[in-house]
Every structure is written in C-alpha cells, then in structure tokens.
Amino acid sequence: MFRLKVVKTPIVVVNFKTYLEGTGKKAIDLAKSAEKVNHETGVCFAVAPQFVDIPPIINLVDIPVFSQHIDPYKPGSYTGHVLPEAIKEAGASGTLINHSERRLKLADIDEAITRAREAGLTTIACTNNTAVSAAAAALQPDMIAVEPPELIGTGIPVSKSKPEVVTGTVESVKRVNRDAVVLCGAGITNGEDVAAAIRLGTEGVLVASGIVKAKDPYKVMLEFAQAMIKH
Amino acid sequence: MFRLKVVKTPIVVVNFKTYLEGTGKKAIDLAKSAEKVNHETGVCFAVAPQFVDIPPIINLVDIPVFSQHIDPYKPGSYTGHVLPEAIKEAGASGTLINHSERRLKLADIDEAITRAREAGLTTIACTNNTAVSAAAAALQPDMIAVEPPELIGTGIPVSKSKPEVVTGTVESVKRVNRDAVVLCGAGITNGEDVAAAIRLGTEGVLVASGIVKAKDPYKVMLEFAQAMIKH
Amino acid sequence: MFRLKVVKTPIVVVNFKTYLEGTGKKAIDLAKSAEKVNHETGVCFAVAPQFVDIPPIINLVDIPVFSQHIDPYKPGSYTGHVLPEAIKEAGASGTLINHSERRLKLADIDEAITRAREAGLTTIACTNNTAVSAAAAALQPDMIAVEPPELIGTGIPVSKSKPEVVTGTVESVKRVNRDAVVLCGAGITNGEDVAAAIRLGTEGVLVASGIVKAKDPYKVMLEFAQAMIKH
Amino acid sequence: MFRLKVVKTPIVVVNFKTYLEGTGKKAIDLAKSAEKVNHETGVCFAVAPQFVDIPPIINLVDIPVFSQHIDPYKPGSYTGHVLPEAIKEAGASGTLINHSERRLKLADIDEAITRAREAGLTTIACTNNTAVSAAAAALQPDMIAVEPPELIGTGIPVSKSKPEVVTGTVESVKRVNRDAVVLCGAGITNGEDVAAAIRLGTEGVLVASGIVKAKDPYKVMLEFAQAMIKH
Numbered sequence: 001m002f003r004l005k006v007v008k009t010p011i012v013v014v015n016f017k018t019y020l021e022g023t024g025k026k027a028i029d030l031a032k033s034a035e036k037v038n039h040e041t042g043v044c045f046a047v048a049p050q051f052v053d054i055p056p057i058i059n060l061v062d063i064p065v066f067s068q069h070i071d072p073y074k075p076g077s078y079t080g081h082v083l084p085e086a087i088k089e090a091g092a093s094g095t096l097i098n099h100s101e102r103r104l105k106l107a108d109i110d111e112a113i114t115r116a117r118e119a120g121l122t123t124i125a126c127t128n129n130t131a132v133s134a135a136a137a138a139l140q141p142d143m144i145a146v147e148p149p150e151l152i153g154t155g156i157p158v159s160k161s162k163p164e165v166v167t168g169t170v171e172s173v174k175r176v177n178r179d180a181v182v183l184c185g186a187g188i189t190n191g192e193d194v195a196a197a198i199r200l201g202t203e204g205v206l207v208a209s210g211i212v213k214a215k216d217p218y219k220v221m222l223e224f225a226q227a228m229i230k231h
Numbered sequence: 232m233f234r235l236k237v238v239k240t241p242i243v244v245v246n247f248k249t250y251l252e253g254t255g256k257k258a259i260d261l262a263k264s265a266e267k268v269n270h271e272t273g274v275c276f277a278v279a280p281q282f283v284d285i286p287p288i289i290n291l292v293d294i295p296v297f298s299q300h301i302d303p304y305k306p307g308s309y310t311g312h313v314l315p316e317a318i319k320e321a322g323a324s325g326t327l328i329n330h331s332e333r334r335l336k337l338a339d340i341d342e343a344i345t346r347a348r349e350a351g352l353t354t355i356a357c358t359n360n361t362a363v364s365a366a367a368a369a370l371q372p373d374m375i376a377v378e379p380p381e382l383i384g385t386g387i388p389v390s391k392s393k394p395e396v397v398t399g400t401v402e403s404v405k406r407v408n409r410d411a412v413v414l415c416g417a418g419i420t421n422g423e424d425v426a427a428a429i430r431l432g433t434e435g436v437l438v439a440s441g442i443v444k445a446k447d448p449y450k451v452m453l454e455f456a457q458a459m460i461k462h
Numbered sequence: 463m464f465r466l467k468v469v470k471t472p473i474v475v476v477n478f479k480t481y482l483e484g485t486g487k488k489a490i491d492l493a494k495s496a497e498k499v500n501h502e503t504g505v506c507f508a509v510a511p512q513f514v515d516i517p518p519i520i521n522l523v524d525i526p527v528f529s530q531h532i533d534p535y536k537p538g539s540y541t542g543h544v545l546p547e548a549i550k551e552a553g554a555s556g557t558l559i560n561h562s563e564r565r566l567k568l569a570d571i572d573e574a575i576t577r578a579r580e581a582g583l584t585t586i587a588c589t590n591n592t593a594v595s596a597a598a599a600a601l602q603p604d605m606i607a608v609e610p611p612e613l614i615g616t617g618i619p620v621s622k623s624k625p626e627v628v629t630g631t632v633e634s635v636k637r638v639n640r641d642a643v644v645l646c647g648a649g650i651t652n653g654e655d656v657a658a659a660i661r662l663g664t665e666g667v668l669v670a671s672g673i674v675k676a677k678d679p680y681k682v683m684l685e686f687a688q689a690m691i692k693h
Numbered sequence: 694m695f696r697l698k699v700v701k702t703p704i705v706v707v708n709f710k711t712y713l714e715g716t717g718k719k720a721i722d723l724a725k726s727a728e729k730v731n732h733e734t735g736v737c738f739a740v741a742p743q744f745v746d747i748p749p750i751i752n753l754v755d756i757p758v759f760s761q762h763i764d765p766y767k768p769g770s771y772t773g774h775v776l777p778e779a780i781k782e783a784g785a786s787g788t789l790i791n792h793s794e795r796r797l798k799l800a801d802i803d804e805a806i807t808r809a810r811e812a813g814l815t816t817i818a819c820t821n822n823t824a825v826s827a828a829a830a831a832l833q834p835d836m837i838a839v840e841p842p843e844l845i846g847t848g849i850p851v852s853k854s855k856p857e858v859v860t861g862t863v864e865s866v867k868r869v870n871r872d873a874v875v876l877c878g879a880g881i882t883n884g885e886d887v888a889a890a891i892r893l894g895t896e897g898v899l900v901a902s903g904i905v906k907a908k909d910p911y912k913v914m915l916e917f918a919q920a921m922i923k924h
Contacts, residue, residue, distance in 0.1 A: 020306040024320035050314060051282035052321040069311030075251040077384055077439070080300030080333030083281060089255035090283040102311030103798040106791060106828060107821050132803050134831035138865075139824055153308055172831075208308070329568060336565040341594050362601055363572050369596035369634075403600075482768040486782035512776060513744035514783040531773030537713040539846055539901070542762030542795030545743060551717035552745040564773030615770055670770070 007064045007093050007122050008044045009181055010228045011204035012194075012221065013145070014211050015068065015096065016049040022212045027053040030211075031061040033218040038063050041225035044204075048096055051082060058091035066124065067095035069102045072111035084112075084119035094122030096206075097141065100149040110139050124183065124206070130168035137176035144173050144182050145206040151186035153209050157193035158186040163200055170201035190220070191227030198231045238295045238324050238353050240412055241459045242275040242435035243425075243452065244376070245442050246299065246327070249281060253443045258284040261442075262292040264449040269294050272456035275435075279327055282313060289322035297355065298326035300333045303342035315343075315350035325353030327437075328372065331380040341370050355414065355437070361399035368407035375404050375413050376437040382417035384440050388424035389417040394431055401432035421451070422458030429462045469526045469555050469584050470506045471643055472690045473666035474656075474683065475607070476673050477530065477558070478511040484674045489515040492673075493523040495680040500525050503687035506666075510558055513544060520553035528586065529557035531564045534573035546574075546581035556584030558668075559603065562611040572601050586645065586668070592630035599638035606635050606644050607668040613648035615671050619655035620648040625662055632663035652682070653689030660693045700757045700786050700815050702874055703921045704737040704897035705887075705914065706838070707904050708761065708789070711743060715905045720746040723904075724754040726911040731756050734918035737897075741789055744775060751784035759817065760788040762795045765804035777805075777812035787815030789899075790834065793842040803832050817876065817899070823861035830869035837866050837875050838899040844879035846902050850886035851879040856893055863894035883913070884920030891924045 014034060016022030022030055027049045034045040046064040049057055057065055071081040087095060097112050098104045104112060109125065116123045125141035127133040133146050146169040151158050159166055166184045173180050184197050185206035197205050205224070214220040245265060247253025253261055258280045265276040277295040280288055288296055302312040318326060328343050329335045335343060340356065347354045356372035358364040364377050377400040382389050390397055397415045404411050415428050416437035428436050436455070445451040476496060478484030484492055489511045496507040508526040511519055519527055533543040549557060559574050560566045566574060571587065578585045587603035589595040595608050608631040613620050621628055628646045635642050646659050647668035659667050667686070676682040707727060709715030715723055720742045727738040739757040742750055750758055764774040780788060790805050791797045797805060802818065809816045818834035820826040826839050839862040844851050852859055859877045866873050877890050878899030890898050898917070907913040 015310055018302075018304060018306055018309040018312055018314040018317065020316065023306065023314060023317045048310075050317045052285050052313075052317050052323075054283050055286040071249075073249060075249055075254065078249040078332055079246055079279075079327065079330040079439075081249055082283075083249040083254060085251065086249065086254045086281045086283050092283075096310070098799060099310040100800070101309055103800055105796040106799045106802055107793075107796055107825055109799055110822070110825050110828070128800050129803070131832055132800055134869075135799060135803070135828040138827035138831060138869075176827075176831075208310075331569070334567040334569055337560060337568045337571055337597060338562070338565055338590050338594055340568055341591070341597070359569050360572070363569055365600035365638075366568060366572070366597040369600060369638075370593055407596075407600075477772055480764075480766060480768055480771040480774055480776040480779065482778070485768065485776060485779045510772075512779045514747050514775075514779050514785075516745050517748040533711075535711060537711055537716065540711040540794055541708055541741075541789070541792040541901075543711055544745075545711040545716060547713070548711065548716045548743045548745050558772065561772040563771055670772075 005062060005064055005093065007046060009203035010198065011044040011046060012224050013046045013048060013066060013124065013183065013204065013206045015206060015208040016047065016212055017208050018050060019212050022049060024053065028056055028060055030217055031057045031063065034221055035061045035063045036218060037221040037225050041229060043225040043228050045221060046093065054090050054092055064093035065091065067092050068099065070095045070097065070112055070116055072108040072115055074115070084115045084121055088119040088121055092121065094124065097123055097125050099126045100128055100147060100152065109136065113139050113141050130165060130172055133169040134172035134176060137173040137180055140177060142181060144169065144180055145185055147185040147206065154187050155189050156187040157189065157196065158184050159188065159193050159196035159200055161187070166197065166200040166202060191223040194224045194227040195231055198228060236293060236295055236324065238277060239275045240434035241429065242277060243455050244277045244279060244297065244355065244414065244435065244437045246437060246439040247278065247280040247443055248439050250443050253280060255284065259287055259291055261448055262288045262294065265452055266292045266294045267449065268452040268456050272460060274456035274459050276452060277324065285321050285323055295324035296322065298323050299330065301326045301328065301343055301347055303339040303346055305346070315346045315352055319350045319352055323352065325355065328354055328356050330357045331359055331378060331383065340367065344370050344372050361396060361403055364400040365403035365407060368404040368411055371408060373412060375400065375411055376416055378416040378437065385418050386420050387418040388420065388427065389415050390419065390424050390427035390431055392418070397428065397431040397433060422454040425455045425458040426462055429459060467524060467526055467555065469508060471665035472660065473506045473508060473645070474686050475508045475510060475528065475586065475645065475666065475668045477668060477670040478509065478674055479670050480512060481674050484511060486515065490518055490522055492679055493519045493525065496683055497523045497525045498680065499683040499687050503691060505687035505690050507683060508555065516549070516552050516554055526555035527553065529554050530561065532557045532559065532574055532578055534570040534577055536577070546577045546583055550581040550583055554583065556586065559585055559587050561588045562590055562609060562614065571598065575601050575603050592627060592634055595631040596634035596638060599635040599642055602639060604643060606631065606642055607647055609647040609668065616649050617651050618649040619651065619658065620646050621650065621655050621658035621662055623649070628659065628662040628664060653685040656686045656689040657693055660690060698755060698757055698786065700739060701737045702896035703891065704739060705917050706739045706741060706759065706817065706876065706897065706899045708899060708901040709740065709742040709905055710901050712905050715742060717746065721749055721753055723910055724750045724756065727914055728754045728756045729911065730914040730918050734922060736918035736921050738914060739786065747780070747783050747785055757786035758784065760785050761792065763788045763790065763805055763809060765801040765808055767808070777808045777814055781812045781814055785814065787817065790816055790818050792819045793821055793840060793845060802829065806832050806834050823858060823865055826862040827865035827869060830866040830873055833870060835874065837862065837873055838878055840878040840899065847880050848882050849880040850882065850889065851877050852881065852886050852889035852893055854880070859890065859893040859895060884916040887917045887920040888924055891921060
C-alpha cells in the first residue's frame with residue numbers, strides 16, 4: 001500500500017487551488033478518486049489541496065500530497081506563513097513553489113527550494129515561459145512545471161497550442177540540470193492533451209480545473225492515466 | 232464540553248506563529264494545555280496554530296481555534312492562498328487578520344473581514360498604533376488587537392511600557408464601534424502584564440512567545456487566567 | 463503667478479498614470495493645457511505625472527504638481543523607492559497615496575501620511591468604498607479620493623452610477639474629520655459628471671483617462687472647470 | 694563630451710539609494726564629482742539617483758545615469774509605477790533591476806529585462822548569491838551585480854570576505870551568457886576592495902554608502918578609478 005505514496009514519473013499533479021469543488025469533504029473525495037486511478041493504473045497521481053485539507057487527506061488517502069506553496073522561512077516569528085517543516089510533519093511529500101497565482105521573488109524561490117530540501121520535501125517550481133524555466137532550473141528544484149498563465153483555466157492545452165514553450169523548456173532545463181523532471185500545464189483537459197505533453201518530452205502534467213471542475217473527475221483522471229500508459 | 236469552544240471574553244489568544252515549539256505534535260500538546268486551563272478556570276483560551284495544524288487540534292482539543300491569516304478571496308483560481316470557507320469547514324472559530332508579520336493592504340483587510348463574516352468566522356484585526364486601530368475599527372471586525380511591533384517578542388509588556396497606546400486604542404475603537412472587543416499584545420509574559428492590560432480597558436490579550444516559548448506553558452497560562460479572574 | 467501653484471478647492475486632480483499620452487514631452491504639453499484652464503477660469507487644476515516627469519513640469523508649468531505615490535520611509539537604504547523629501551525638494555505640492563493601482567498596507571498608509579506631512583506635502587488618500595474611506599479618514603490625510611475600482615477607465619461616472627458611494631464617503635469622512643476634503647473619481651469624462659460630483663458634496667474630482675486620453679484635453683478640462691464654477 | 698555618457702567597462706555604478714546625501718541638490722553635486730573623475734581618469738562612472746533626480750542630473754552632468762528600478766509594465770493604467778519608456782525619454786542610459794532593497798518576482802524580472810531592452814535601456818540585474826546569479830543570467834540582462842545582502846552597508850567588502858561568491862558568480866554567469874558583464878557590490882569602500890573585485894574576474898563594482906556617505910566622495914571615487922586603471 002505504501003508504494004502508492006511514492007512520487008515517481010510519469011506523474012499527474014492535481015492542483016485543487018481554492019475551488020469549492022476541491023475544499024473540505026470534496027477535497028477528500030477528489031483525492032480518493034485519484035488514489036483509485038493510481039491503484040488501478042499504476043500511474044502516479046499527486047494532489048495539491050489547500051493547507052488545512054492536507055492532514056485529513058494524508059489520514060485517509062494513500063497517494064502523495066503536495067502543498068500549494070511554502071514560505072522561504074526558518075522556524076520563528078512568521079505569523080500566517082507556511083513553514084516547510086510543518087508541511088513535512090503533516091505528512092506531505094512535496095510542494096509547489098512559485099505558482100503563477102502565488103509568485104515569489106527570485107531570491108525567495110532560491111531560499112524556498114533550499115528550505116524545502118532541508119525539510120525533505122520534493123519541489124515543483126512553476127514557471128511561465130522558456131527563459132524563466134531556465135532561470136528556475138539554475139536553482140535546482142526537483143521538477144519544473146511550465147504553464148503559460150494566459151492559457152490557465154482556458155481549456156486550450158499548452159501541449160497543442162504552444163508546443164514550442166514545452167520543448168523549449170525541456171531543452172533549456174535539461175541543459176542546466178539533466179536530472180530535473182519537466183512537467184507542463186495550462187489548458188490540459190483530456191487524454192490527447194496529456195499524450196501530446198509526453199510526446200514533447202515532459203514526464204507529466206500539472207492540472208487544476210480540467211480535473212477538479214470536471215463533471216466526473218475520476219473518468220478524466222483515468223483517461224489521463226491511460227494516455228500516459230499507452231504512450 | 233462544547234461550551235469550551237465558545238469565543239467569549241475575557242480571552243487569551245495564543246498565536247503559535249511558525250515556532251517549532253508550536254508546530255505539529257507540539258502544537259497539539261500546547262493546545263491541550265490551553266484546554267486544561269480553560270477547563271479549570273473558565274477563562275477562554277483560543278489558539279492560533281499554523282494552517283496544517285488546525286485540523287488535528289480541532290479533532291483532539293475542545294477550545295476555539297483561530298487561523299493566523301486568511302486571504303480576501305472568494306472560491307476560485309487562487310493557488311497557495313487561504314480560503315475563509317476552507318478554514319471554517321476545518322472547524323475553526325475565527326481568524327487573525329493583518330498581523331504585523333502578515334500585513335495586508337487596506338482594501339484587502341476590508342474584504343477579508345467581509346469574507347470572514349460571510350464564512351462565519353470571528354475576526355481579530357491586528358494593528359500597530361492608535362490611529363491604525365481607529366482605521367481598522369471602521370472596517371467592523373469583531374475584535375481589534377493592538378501590538379506595537381517594536382515590542383513583539385521583547386518581554387517588555389505593552390500594557391506597562393506603552394499604556395497610552397492601549398488606552399488610546401480602547402477609546403478610539405469604542406468611538407467608532409461600541410461593540411468591538413479590544414485586546415492588546417506584545418511583550419506580555421506574566422500575570423501582572425495581563426492584569427495591567429485589563430485595567431487599561433482591554434478584554435484580553437494576544438500572546439505568542441510569552442506562552443509558546445515558556446519553559447512551562449501550562450503554568451504561564453494558569454497565571455494569565457488567574458490574573459484575569461482576580462481582576 | 464505664484465498663486466496658480468496654491469492647492470485650493472474646488473480642485474481637479476489629473477492623474478497621468480503611465481499613459482504614453484502623459485509621458486515625457488506629452489506630459490509637459492498636458493500640464494500646460496491644465497495651466498491654461500487654471501489661468502482662464504480660476505479653478506485649481508493639479509497634475510500627477512510620473513516621477514521623472516515631475517521636475518520638467520515644475521520648471522515649465524505654474525500649477526500644483528502631485529506625485530502618484532510615495533513610500534513610507536525615512537532617508538536611508540531604500541533603493542528604488544520614493545522618498546517624500548525628494549519629491550518635496552523637486553518642487554511637488556503633494557502626493558497621491560494608496561491609489562487602487564498602487565495599494566499599500568494599512569500601516570504603511572499611516573506612515574506615508576505621517577512622512578508626507580513631515581516633508582510638507584499635501585496628501586490625497588485614495589479609497590475604494592465607504593468603509594475604507596472612513597478607515598482612511600482616521601489616518602488624517604488632507605483629502606480622500608474615493609474611486610470604485612470597477613469603474614476606473616470605463617467612462618461610467620461614479621457620481622451618477624454609484625452616488626451612494628460618494629455621499630456615504632462624504633458623510634463617513636466628515637464624521638471622522640470635518641476638515642478633510644472629499645474628492646471622487648472613476649469614469650468622470652464630462653462636465654455633467656463633475657457637476658454631479660459637486661452636488662453630492664465633494665469638493666473636486668480625481669480623473670485620468672477622461673482627460674489624458676481625450677482627443678482635446680484642453681477642451682475637456684475647460685468643460686470641467688465651467689461645471690465647477692456654475693455649480 | 695558625449696563620449697562620457699557611453700556605458701563601458703570597467704565601470705563603477707554609484708547607487709544613491711534614498712540617502713539624503715544623494716537627494717536633490719546633493720545628488721547633482723555627487724554626480725558632478727563622478728563626472729570629474731570620469732573625465733580625469735577615463736574610467737566609466739555611472740550614477741543611479743532617485744527617479745525625480747534623474748532629469749536635473751541628465752541636464753547638468755555628462756555621465757551615464759541609471760534608474761534604481763523599473764516596473765515590468767507597458768504604457769497603461771499603472772499609477773505610481775516606473776515606465777521604462779519614461780526613464781528612457783528622460784535621458785537615462787539604463788536601470789538596476791531587482792536590487793536587494795527592491796526585489797522582484799521572478800517572472801517580473803524576466804519581463805522588466807525585456808521591457809528595458811525594448812525601451813533601449815542597459816540592464817543591471819542584482820543578485821544575492823551564485824545560484825541566483827546563474828538564474829538571473831538565463832534572463833539575458835546586460836550585466837549582473839552580485840551583492841550578498843548581509844554585507845551591504847557594512848564596510849566588509851564582498852571581494853575580500855566572500856571571494857567565492859564573486860568567482861562563483863563570474864563562472865556561472867559566463868557559462869550561461871559569455872557576453873554578460875559581472876559586477877560585485879556590498880561593503881566596497883576603498884581602492885583595495887575594488888582591485889580585489891577586478892582580480893576575481895568582475896568588470897566593475899556597484900557601490901552606495903562607500904561613496905555617497907563618504908566624507909569626500911570625489912577622493913574615494915578617484916581612488917576607485919586608480920585601482921581599476923592600475924589593475
């Protein structure tokens with residue numbers, strides 16, 4: 001059972017954002033659907049719920065859980081901030097850093113990646129184009145997820161409408177750090193979009209509304225997993 | 232038992248910040264000590280742990296729990312932010328807003344108070360001086376906690392070293408909103424500081440290191456409660 | 463001649479933002495048109511150009527010049543920030559604070575108003591609704607300019623589409639500080655909008671695109687001035 | 694005469710910050726001293742005054758002038774921000790970006806560098822360590838200035854106390870972009886510190902208090918220039 005918690009590629013990271021469909025009890029249901037697909041297909045599904053929804057999901061669901069954000073701080077007087085150690089002790093496997101809806105200053109991304117590593121969290125640095133992906137790669141996160149912000153939530157898949165951003169990111173990231181895993185996101189809603197992402201050289205996708213706001217999230221996740229396996 | 236969860240005055244709000252002494256299992260222990268004092272003395276103790284520590288404390292401890300921060304957003308595409316509805320569904324009673332270590336823009340404080348009210352959360356707006364307290368009062372939070380930032384964490388109690396800030400805040404807040412509860416904080420470490428705060432017209436204190444980093448937090452909280460009862 | 467530089471009511475404050483039509487040489491031309499209307503009608507026109515356009519306008523044009531923003535700092539190690547003393551020494555009469563496109567944290571608005579007063583600058587605190595106007599008034603700026611952000615740049619005048627925001631602001635501000643001048647802005651494009659603003663109890667308007675992006679800014683400003691005089 | 698305005702290496706960039714010693718008339722005097730050293734020694738001195746002090750210095754002094762910051766925006770509704778085109782039209786040669794006292798989000802540094810290039814401004818991206826320098830280099834600024842923030846204003850020169858940060862930056866930046874010029878800063882106060890910086894592979898220094906707050910800025914600048922020539 002424990003194997004399901006391992007972060008491995010290919011991977012689908014489901015960002016619950018602050019959608020009501022991904023909050024509280026609904027967050028748990030969504031995570032259970034991801035666990036089911038994980039179990040049935042062997043494809044790694046990780047979920048990134050809101051901070052307060054991390055503990056109940058960790059308790060009830062057996063897949064990797066990511067934080068949506070951490071702050072670049074050590075333990076101390078930082079009211080209202082997100083300490084990497086607290087996320088780790090809650091049982092999370094990793095964290096998004098610098099999502100386009102939670103952008104950080106450059107020096108803070110560097111420090112957040114360092115602090116996450118010290119706390120034992122896997123890091124996914126989010127970026128918005130090829131140049132920024134190359135910059136982020138220099139900071140040695142475990143993964144880079146490139147998402148052109150203008151496509152987020154549109155249903156226009158980056159892997160089909162801006163393939164050059166994806167291939168450019170894969171190239172520029174690998175030049176800096178051969179071991180970094182590249183994901184892509186924005187507008188991914190079906191298996192075909194996922195297959196295109198893999199063909200372009202990524203090892204997975206970061207997805208939000210395409211799954212969280214789907215009529216049948218389980219069905220969409222299954223389609224994503226099958227597209228990854230076939231490939 | 233449920234009565235212990237009621238937010239009432241006089242009140243001691245314990246801010247766990249991102250101190251290691253207030254993280255994870257230690258956060259639960261600390262909250263249990265607060266519950267014990269609450270139970271033994273009848274004085275209301277509320278705790279404000281980190282976001283991920285809210286659910287386990289809600290499950291295991293029977294006192295009001297506050298968030299250290301919320302964001303002024305409605306459900307939607309806000310990765311890495313703190314949705315009032317999520318905090319409420321997790322079982323929290325209220326939230327700090329605009330703590331000096333997590334200051335917000337003026338319009339965002341207004342919106343955060345509105346959103347918290349809509350979600351059913353009690354609000355404590357934090358302020359740094361008399362003028363800012365009057366300004367915050369105009370936004371109709373349930374409580375105002377004035378804390379001169381230069382005294383935070385020093386052990387020099389605001390209630391003794393800057394009594395005019397406390398009385399000035401009580402006066403200016405009550406002029407704007409008679410029902411608003413005024414607390415004070417910064418440098419509060421013993422019963423004498425608490426008694427001074429009550430004498431100056433507050434209905435409680437906001438405290439962090441004085442309790443969280445104390446050698447025996449239970450003992451300090453008991454002393455705080457007794458100072459409030461005697462008064 | 464010097465009298466034209468005096469800040470007095472009724473007043474039209476023209477915010478040049480970072481519009482190309484209000485940058486560099488065009489900023490000087492625009493300021494000269496304002497000076498002409500000022501001279502011809504006796505109505506006070508003040509201009510708020512970009513920081514680097516303040517000195518040439520001060521040199522060439524004889525009307526009050528405002529900064530679009532200042533930072534809440536004393537002289538020191540604050541690279542890239544806007545020191546009140548520098549704005550004053552450049553010859554400016556005052557400054558906007560907390561414009562909806564440059565919002566500040568509550569404590570920073572308080573400090574910015576204090577610092578501007580120390581430097582001898584007239585302050586216009588910008589707000590977005592009645593409650594926030596009351597809050598800002600508690601910080602004792604010289605003027606409050608209320609602008610519902612959703613109307614900015616739309617041509618739908620606040621003074622006609624949301625009169626209750628304007629009258630609510632006048633009432634709540636005057637209750638806190640009888641001497642504070644209330645302006646309104648957002649969507650103001652013609653004399654009728656200006657007349658409506660004055661009828662609602664304001665002593666002037668804050669306007670940007672309605673003048674800066676007009677085909678004939680001089681003509682629009684003249685219409686504004688005449689609406690104020692007639693009233 | 695015009696040749697003095699050319700940005701060339703080796704270079705000393707003098708950041709006036711918001712020091713009173715570098716504000717208004719004193720800013721002009723300081724820039725004139727830099728011009729004198731420039732003229733006498735042939736070493737390029739550029740000054741970075743506050744925004745409102747750029748125009749008078751451009752008018753009166755014949756050396757390159759840099760802005761301390763620009764915003765990553767196109768012309769539009771951005772009250773209180775610094776438009777690259779406005780800085781250029783005022784006559785500036787370039788701009789600092791991401792100074793440690795004015796840090797930007799990663800995506801904004803990328804966009805600010807792009808916008809500066811479009812406006813014809815030379816860019817100096819500031820960084821705080823080797824990894825962040827490599828990241829910034831991926832965004833193709835003209836120059837990188839590495840400054841460990843803990844040394845800024847201390848008089849402990851980075852070039853002597855942390856030479857590995859300087860050499861590490863030179864190496865990592867050149868690997869990404871052979872043409873990028875590397876500067877270093879923090880704690881530089883005399884010719885010996887400058888000589889050490891050049892020996893470590895930089896082509897100049899970014900300096901603030903060491904010159905601006907010196908008893909005799911002209912003398913210090915002359916010493917800096919001589920250290921560069923000798924080398």
